[in-house]
Amino acid sequence: MSLQLLVDLYLAVSGLLIGSYLNVVIHRLPREQSTVLPRSRCPHCGGVIRAYDNIPLISYLILRGHCRHCRAAISWRYPLIEGLTAICFVLSFEVFGVSWKTPMAILFCCLLIALAGIDAEHYILPDRITLPGAVVGLAIAFVAPWITWQQSALGILLGGGLLWAVAELWVRLRKVEGLGLGDVKMLAMVGAFLGWEGVVVTLFLGSLTGSLVGVTLMLRHRMNLSSRLPFGVFLSLGALIALFAGPWLLGSYGRLF
Numbered sequence: 001m002s003l004q005l006l007v008d009l010y011l012a013v014s015g016l017l018i019g020s021y022l023n024v025v026i027h028r029l030p031r032e033q034s035t036v037l038p039r040s041r042c043p044h045c046g047g048v049i050r051a052y053d054n055i056p057l058i059s060y061l062i063l064r065g066h067c068r069h070c071r072a073a074i075s076w077r078y079p080l081i082e083g084l085t086a087i088c089f090v091l092s093f094e095v096f097g098v099s100w101k102t103p104m105a106i107l108f109c110c111l112l113i114a115l116a117g118i119d120a121e122h123y124i125l126p127d128r129i130t131l132p133g134a135v136v137g138l139a140i141a142f143v144a145p146w147i148t149w150q151q152s153a154l155g156i157l158l159g160g161g162l163l164w165a166v167a168e169l170w171v172r173l174r175k176v177e178g179l180g181l182g183d184v185k186m187l188a189m190v191g192a193f194l195g196w197e198g199v200v201v202t203l204f205l206g207s208l209t210g211s212l213v214g215v216t217l218m219l220r221h222r223m224n225l226s227s228r229l230p231f232g233v234f235l236s237l238g239a240l241i242a243l244f245a246g247p248w249l250l251g252s253y254g255r256l257f
């Protein structure tokens with residue numbers, strides 16, 4: 001087995017385990033509960049989930065998505081988050097190789113996945129993730145060779161400022177709050193990690209995928225104009241693409257002119 005494959009395998013397993021922890025964060029952080037103790041319980045019957053039933057992906061498959069005690073369905077979000085985290089871990093190494101950019105990318109992915117999951121479940125993007133996330137992104141920029149602290153600070157200003165302006169405009173035009181301040185702070189965090197170009201790519205892709213899904217749901221009468229979409233989910237998706245393919249996307253876009 002080649003060394004590269006061995007590292008991929010190690011990262012995939014680590015990603016599954018961290019993804020399993022992110023599921024706990026997504027479920028408990030907005031409820032102000034500890035993410036370490038007590039042991040996980042079935043939200044339906046309250047039965048304690050044993051270690052052998054808590055193996056990422058595998059337990060879900062063995063139990064066929066049902067609680068061992070009460071047979072209540074387990075949300076498909078759990079294996080999805082675990083699988084996605086594992087993919088992001090492996091992709092970080094495949095794209096950035098043996099460099100400090102790989103652990104940075106892994107950390108950034110974890111923040112984005114936690115935010116997407118929390119927004120999907122609770123319709124909030126907690127300050128307890130976005131604000132420390134922005135600070136850590138800026139701190140990394142002081143020592144990282146791939147981004148200067150000025151680029152990171154500009155990213156925070158553009159991410160925070162641009163979306164805040166859009167939100168203000170929306171409130172004045174439609175007299176309703178379209179974008180939450182959580183979205184603004186999340187985009188500031190993205191800017192801290194990826195700089196202003198990353199903010200542009202993230203906002204573009206997030207709005208595009210968000211409107212596509214919104215229009216599709218409206219056409220199928222699953223929601224109306226005043227229904228809420230968790231925009232943070234689409235911003236997360238946009239930011240993941242910006243992280244892994246941003247420079248390539250901007251390069252191809254530049255070549256069009």
Ligand SMILES: [Zn+2]
Nearest residue numbers: 042045067070
């Ligand atoms: Zn149960």
